[in-house]
Amino acid sequence: MALEFAILGFLSREAMTGYDLKTRCFDDAAGHLWTADQAQIYRTLEKLSTRGLVRSRLVPQRGRPDRRLYSITERGRTALSAWLREPEPPSQVRDPFLLHLFLSPDLPDDEITSLLSGAREEYQRRLEHLRGPAREELDKWARQTGRIRDAELRRMTLSAGAAAARSAIDWVDDCIDRVRSGLPAPDPGGVSRVPTRG
Amino acid sequence: MALEFAILGFLSREAMTGYDLKTRCFDDAAGHLWTADQAQIYRTLEKLSTRGLVRSRLVPQRGRPDRRLYSITERGRTALSAWLREPEPPSQVRDPFLLHLFLSPDLPDDEITSLLSGAREEYQRRLEHLRGPAREELDKWARQTGRIRDAELRRMTLSAGAAAARSAIDWVDDCIDRVRSGLPAPDPGGVSRVPTRG
DNA sequence: AACGAGTATAGGACAAGTCCTATAAAAAAC
DNA sequence: GTTTTTTATAGGACTTGTCCTATACTCGTT
Numbered sequence: 001m002a003l004e005f006a007i008l009g010f011l012s013r014e015a016m017t018g019y020d021l022k023t024r025c026f027d028d029a030a031g032h033l034w035t036a037d038q039a040q041i042y043r044t045l046e047k048l049s050t051r052g053l054v055r056s057r058l059v060p061q062r063g064r065p066d067r068r069l070y071s072i073t074e075r076g077r078t079a080l081s082a083w084l085r086e087p088e089p090p091s092q093v094r095d096p097f098l099l100h101l102f103l104s105p106d107l108p109d110d111e112i113t114s115l116l117s118g119a120r121e122e123y124q125r126r127l128e129h130l131r132g133p134a135r136e137e138l139d140k141w142a143r144q145t146g147r148i149r150d151a152e153l154r155r156m157t158l159s160a161g162a163a164a165a166r167s168a169i170d171w172v173d174d175c176i177d178r179v180r181s182g183l184p185a186p187d188p189g190g191v192s193r194v195p196t197r198g
Numbered sequence: 199m200a201l202e203f204a205i206l207g208f209l210s211r212e213a214m215t216g217y218d219l220k221t222r223c224f225d226d227a228a229g230h231l232w233t234a235d236q237a238q239i240y241r242t243l244e245k246l247s248t249r250g251l252v253r254s255r256l257v258p259q260r261g262r263p264d265r266r267l268y269s270i271t272e273r274g275r276t277a278l279s280a281w282l283r284e285p286e287p288p289s290q291v292r293d294p295f296l297l298h299l300f301l302s303p304d305l306p307d308d309e310i311t312s313l314l315s316g317a318r319e320e321y322q323r324r325l326e327h328l329r330g331p332a333r334e335e336l337d338k339w340a341r342q343t344g345r346i347r348d349a350e351l352r353r354m355t356l357s358a359g360a361a362a363a364r365s366a367i368d369w370v371d372d373c374i375d376r377v378r379s380g381l382p383a384p385d386p387g388g389v390s391r392v393p394t395r396g
Numbered sequence: 397a398a399c400g401a402g403t404a405t406a407g408g409a410c411a412a413g414t415c416c417t418a419t420a421a422a423a424a425a426c
Numbered sequence: 427g428t429t430t431t432t433t434a435t436a437g438g439a440c441t442t443g444t445c446c447t448a449t450a451c452t453c454g455t456t
Contacts, residue, residue, distance in 0.1 A: 001441090001442090002294045002297055003442080003443090005297075005301065006297055006301065009300075009301035012304075017403095017404070017405090018404080018405070018406095019403065019404050019405080023402095023403095030297070030300060032291060033291055033292070033293050033296040033297055033300060034292055034293070034294075034296075034297045034300075035290060035292065036443090037442095037443060037444055037445085038405090038406095039406075039407080039408095039443090039444080039445085039446095040442075040443060040444080042405065042406060042407095043406085043407095046406095061403090061404085062451095064402095064403055064404060064450075064451055064452070065403075065404040065405060065449085065450070065451085066404080066405090067403090067404070067405095068404085068405075080301075081304070084298070084301060084302055084304070084305055085305070085309065087312075087313065087316045088294055088295050088298040088313070088316075088317075089295070089316065089317065089320045090293075090295045090317050090320045090321060090324075090366070091293065091294050091295060092233060093230060093231055093359060093362075094231070094232055094233065095231050095232070095288075095289065095358075096200045096232075096286055096289050097286050097287070097288045097289060098231040098232075098355045098358055098359075099200055099203075099204055099228070099231055099232045100282070100286040101351060101354060101355055102207075102228060102231060102351060102352060102355045103203065103204065103207035103278075103282060104282055104351060105345075105347045105348045105350075105351045106210075106279070106282070107282055107283070111283065112351075114285075115285065115286070118285045118286075118287065119286075119287065119288050122287045122288045123288060126288075146385070147303075147385040148382040148385065149303045149381060149382040149383060149384055149385045150303045150385050152303075152376070152381055152382055153299060153300060153302060153303045153310075154300060156299060156373050156376070157296045157299055157300045159369060159372070159373075160293075160296055160366070160369050161291060161296075163365045163366070163368065163369040164291075164362060164365060164366070164369075166365070167361045167362060167364070167365035168288070168358070168361070168362070170361065171357060171358050171361040171362075174357070175354050175357075178350075178354070183347060183350055184346040184347040184350055185347065186347055187344070187345040187346065187347045187348050199411085199412085200412095201412080201413090215433095215434070215435090216434080216435070216436095217433065217434050217435080221432095221433095234413090235412095235413060235414055235415085236435090236436095237413090237414080237415085237416095237436075237437085237438095238412075238413060238414080240435065240436060240437095241436085241437095244436095259433090259434085260421095261420090261421055261422055261433095262420075262421060262422070262432090262433050262434060263419085263420070263421085263433075263434040263435055264434080264435085265433090265434070265435095266434085266435075
């Protein structure tokens with residue numbers, strides 16, 4: 001569902017190939033909020049094409065495979081517009097890291113701490129990427145294309161990611177403190193009869 | 199992957215039926231960080247059973263279907279323990295709401311605002327649930343089971359959700375301000391030639 | 397000269413997740 | 427007194443997403 005409209009959204013600005021969508025759109029512009037597998041992009045383009053929401057023409061090339069250039073149709077614009085007007089409630093949380101932590105009471109304190117520190121590093125990396133390279137690339141794109149309203153909304157999504165990362169870092173720090181200041185002893189009946197590491 | 203270990207984790211505390219896992223574990227205890235479809239739980243239990251990580255026995259009942267009570271095996275405990283020791287980096291973000299916002303520059307300001315307010319309400323609901331009912335249920339569970347270390351880690355995951363929701367609310371408020379204080383005019387070449395609503 | 401990276405598309409296999417349906421009886425709600 | 431909910435399991439169909447492979451030529455690097 002979402003991928004279809006993401007593709008329609010990108011094509012509403014510019015005709016593109018599957019490859020462009022993958023590299024410029026999903027990897028670069030929107031990578032911080034939605035990733036897409038290459039194979040899935042091509043298959044979705046095909047599906048959109050049979051439904052008449054996009055259309056494609058072959059652009060011959062020498063020395064490399066012909067480009068299949070996709071553009072949005074009027075029906076595609078209508079479908080996109082209708083979808084955009086539907087409210088989109090924040091999606092359910094489904095977080096493998098939190099699940100891992102949730103299931104970890106049988107690990108010793110130091111392993112829980114290292115679990116948390118690892119996450120902290122990742123959140124930190126993410127935050128720096130969003131505030132640095134990602135932000136600069138977006139500003140550059142805005143200058144080049146002049147799409148300042150597009151850019152403003154994109155900036156909002158960057159700041160959402162940054163806010164989430166910042167708050168996650170604070171949360172991790174708080175958790176590490178709580179572990180250091182003494183977690184309750186292991187509950188009975190856990191998984192820990194399995195021999196410990198080493 | 200994750201679901202398998204979530205199930206093993208729950209069964210490491212107590213033998214349960216698929217129904218118990220669905221209602222008590224995934225809906226109630228872990229619903230804020232991982233949901234699971236009923237059909238998927240039963241199928242995963244079957245898979246775990248053929249791999250020898252869980253085992254089941256039928257507990258006959260009168261008047262209602264027999265319960266198939268699953269318990270974790272030693273091999274299951276070993277597998278769980280090994281998985282818990284593997285680091286789990288925070289997962290990639292994939293956020294349909296942010297995608298929607300990202301794709302919305304052709305909507306008029308007031309529709310973007312209502313998009314944001316809708317999200318704010320949902321985050322608010324989530325925050326109140328985590329601080330209120332979810333927290334109370336967890337404390338009750340902790341008192342009843344005496345699993346105070348388990349409970350402490352579970353509390354951490356609740357506070358992660360609460361922190362995320364709080365920061366999302368702040369972010370939304372900031373976005374609404376930015377829209378009110380004047381977003382740049384629509385960029386040319388958008389989707390908006392489609393007749394507006396009404 | 398060989399090797400990897402970039403440009404470009406596409407199929408196969410599979411895992412994960414969602415939705416719907418069927419069955420069945422007790423208990424609670426209306 | 428009828429309807430809905432709760433308890434309990436399980437299959438079918440489907441969508442979404444991931445990973446791997448194949449093809450094919452160019453350009454830059456070692």
